[in-house]
Structures are given as C-alpha cells and as structure tokens.
Amino acid sequence: MGGTTKAVCNGETGYSETLPPGKTETGTFGFEGNEEGNGFTEPLSFPIPLEAGAEITAHFVNAGESPPAECEGGTPAHPAAKPGNLCVFQTETGVNAVESVTISPAGGPTRGGPGVVMSIYAEQEELAIIYGSYAVTAPES
DSSP, X not given: OOOOOOOOOOSOOOXXXXXXXXOEXXXXXXXXXXXXXXXXEEEEEOSSOOOTTOOOEEEEEOTTSOOOGGGTTOOSSSOOOOTTEEEEEEEEEOXXXXXXXXXXXXXXXXXXXXXXXXXXXXXXXXXEEEEEEEEEEOOOO
C-alpha cells in the first residue's frame, strides 16, 4: 500500500464577493399567495450578488414557451442566460393562471446587486401558485 499523500484542499473557499464577469449562477423560486387585488411580489435573491451598477436585462419565460435568444438553450430544469441577462423560467402554475410577471431591480435603478423583485398578477382574486428556476449571467467586462 505504500502510496503517496496528496492534499485535496488548499484552504480557499472559491467564494467571490460578486459574480465574476461572464459567470452564471442559478436558483429556484416558488410562490403561493391569496390576496385581494390579485397582485403579489416575490423576491429573487442572488446568493452571489452582481456587481453594483451591473446592467442586466430580465426575461420571463412562461411554461411551455420557447425562450428568447438571450435565454437560448435554457429550460426550467436547466436554466441558462447569456452575459448581461437574467432568465426566469416558469415550470408550472397552479389553481389560477398567472396573467403577467414584471421583474424590477431590488434597491436601485440598475439591476446590479443582491437580486430582483418579481411582481406577479393572477387572472383572479384567488389562490395563485407559480414555481420555476432562473439563471443570471454577469455582464462581460
């Protein structure tokens, strides 16, 4: 058995303060709500924040629809986004269909930072359920 010893950890975590240019992070979201006025908000947090001031274009892809070119190759199971884009993929809705989703920056006029807020509007003033995934890719330098 006289093998050699090899270290597999150099003590570095690999974590970066902000998402590096051209790199992608993915995540999931889920929302169930029942509120009079049929408008709901759902935060979408980025575990590794985008650089402050980074310009990101947001896209929402309804379940069963083809994604736009900026989200090409992405699916709800494997979300994808080209640099400078956030692609949100709806996997399913429940009781009432979702009429529209608007994605706004969280905390400022640009989309850089720790995440965005989705404003969800259901077709009726009853229970709305929406699930999905997202990919955000930092703009190239």
